[in-house]
Amino acid sequence: MSTSTSIEVFGSRGSSLISLVNNLKLSIALAVYRPDVNIQIQIPESADDEIKGKDKSVLLRDKKTGFELVEVNAIVKYLANDFTNNEFLQFEESRLHKALLTNQKKALLVEALSNTPRPAVPLLSDKMDSAPNPTQIILFAALYPVYNGLSEAPTWFQELGKNPKISSSLPGVAKLERPKEKNTGAQKLTKNHLVKKQADRIVPKPDERNILITSALPYVNNVPHLGNIVGSVLSADIYARYAKNRNYNAIYICGTDEYGTATETKALEDGVTPQQLCDKYHKIHKEVYDWFDIGFDYFGRTTTPTQTEIAQDIFTKLYNNGYLEEKTTEQLYCEHHNSFLADRFVEGTCPKCAYEDARGDQCDKCGQLLDPLDLIEPRCKVDGTKPVVKPSTHIYLKLNELEEPLKKWVDLSSEKGAWSKNSKTITNSWIKQGLEPRCITRDLKWGTPVPLPGYENKVLYVWFDATIGYVSITANYFKGIQQEEKRGKGEGEGEGEGEGSTEYWKQWWRNPENVDLYQFMGKDNVPFHTVVFPATEIGTGDNWTKLHHLSTTEYLQYEGGKFSKSRGIGVFGNNAKQTGVASSVWRYYLASNRPETSDAHFSWDDFVTKNNSELLANLGNFVNRIVKFAIAKYNGVLPKYDTRNIPNYEGGFVSEINSLLSTYIANMEAVNLRKGLETAMLISSRGNQFLQENKLDNSLYNNFPEKSDAVVVTALNLVYLVGAVISPFMPEIANKINEMLNAPALSITDEFVPVLQPGHHIGKAQYLFTRIDEKKVEEWRKLYGGQKKTEA
Incomplete structure (x- = not known):
């Protein structure tokens, strides 16, 4: 003036x-x-x-x-x-x-x-x-x-x-420039809407929903391919992250399955000891899962003293309760290297479907469980010679005597826990045929020793032993915590740690009244988790936590064929990283293509399309557009607002979001993960539509400020919600969204709540996704052995 x-x-x-x-x-x-x-x-x-x-x-x-x-x-x-x-x-x-x-x-x-x-x-x-x-x-x-x-x-x-x-007077005022909000610091958000901090030691809590989550223990003798990953560890991780986001008290346990014939065979082929092989592949598996952002609470292994202790205790209780019996049976014996051949040391032609590379325990083509003696033209996997038949004595689990209590449990659990359709079908087919005693020992050196005199040269069968791995890995999780606590206090790692940890694992595994067990696996693993393992639990007489919900997948095929490591066909865990495409994109693609009810097919064309047309154009565009606008026009600070300035806000927009949110939660609770992801992306799409129908641009900001303010605050809160609902599927993307919003992780609530309020300032904008050049398709297809399908 x-x-x-x-x-x-x-x-x-x-x-x-x-x-x-x-x-x-x-x-x-x-x-x-x-x-x-x-x-x-x-x-x-x-x-x-x-x-x-x-x-x-x-x-x-x-x-x-x-x-x-x-x-x-x-x-x-x-x-x-x-x-x-x-x-x-x-x-x-x-x-x-x-x-x-x-x-x-x-x-x-x-x-x-x-x-x-x-x-x-x-x-x-x-x-x-x-x-x-x-x-x-x-x-x-x-x-x-x-x-x-x-x-x-x-x-x-x-x-x-x-x-x-x-x-001449318009240049400074013609655009009706508005004063930008003043940055007064991040707003403190109501804790009721946020994800609770995870406890250092996760134990069941009274009056809370306690969920014990496991995925099938990946076998340690190879690198997992995409089908292995989505069928078990990734699916379980998605559900575990959802449960924790909803502030359920959940724990996710997994680890490598390391005993058995396959490990011993692979070690012979590689010229190393089984322990050396397990050490090598345990590290490879952990690196693959870390890159895929799989958030285990503990990733252990089965070759531990705790595994031996718990498995032998279960075996002994079954023996004392009369559910084990000795049987001398004929078994294939290799005279070339003077050894009885365990199931997987034998290969031959399947008597059911004539597949020439069937294993002694199961045919990979038709899925039927087999006896090695049933194979046509059997051969020793180690040296290819034809084995002879000799008698051998083994221990059998009397499943026939456990059939009635098992059937009652299956009927109740499958209904209450809403098992997936294929898991019900597979389980009922076993029970319908009538259960027979099943051998649970093998003539091997690499495995859990059988705790009976005269069985010094035998070990527990890997499929009896492996499911017990869930329990021993949980116990080792608590042992690891106690060791860390002792080191923190300057104490040694001496005696006494085991008993305390044992009591902790029992809170999860001997607590069926307060714990729900959710298990994830491919369909070929079903009978061992719905028949053999629960029958074993029943036979011990202990009050075990048994399966509540079983989520299984069909097979993921690669470009019209099967994954084959030996033939270099398909994408394996380490290959995904080598493409340079972010793990979030891989997680999204696998989850959106999860073979829940029928086989699914990996396609490079589809992979690139989903990144460019769904992630980039839908989710990335919505978040980037509103965040950049808020930074440019509002100095990144949420203004005062009144939703009455938004046409049809309550009856239209909020109602639609809440309907989608309800559908999302229902699908995730039922472990329909693929549908859950589809719905999460629909919420993002509704956000893009919201910006379009309200015409958020410079004109709205300058000429209709009250409406612009309401649209911006509402859209940013919707971004916050979108970050929450996609967090189980793409946790790194959710983290980036939270960084942009300068806010902690939002819990998935039952209704859309505008948690971010006036005065809150957001952070810097980030790109969530990058475009993939379509030319990469043929390069990757050639590199990983897939063949482009031609039109019929």
């Missing part, structure tokens, strides 16, 4: 449309009539007023006389020293602007504009470079939000805009 005048003119501090129009009137009037006076913005009386955005009306004040005016049109006339009344000002500005703010483009807006004066050319001054009169300024500024930039704007409006006295 110049010191040569006693007049002060204050504009409105508010961000409403009326406030901005009033400031425009004052700015033009001062530029035309009193260029020696600058418009000012009134300073709030207190810092609290500033934070709360308390508005103040316009004001003209003469410091010498104390004269004041607070009505904007009167101030314009005062500055022009022209108080002539004009019929053209007889219309309702507030009604016109209300029509604009509520986006009522028809009835109300038409009615308002129909009452708007249309001045004839004679109203203008004779010379265009002369000063406009007050009526022209008031009318022009009032209708500026309506007509600015429109080619169909009335001639009189366009001509006034060309007037040098008006156009």
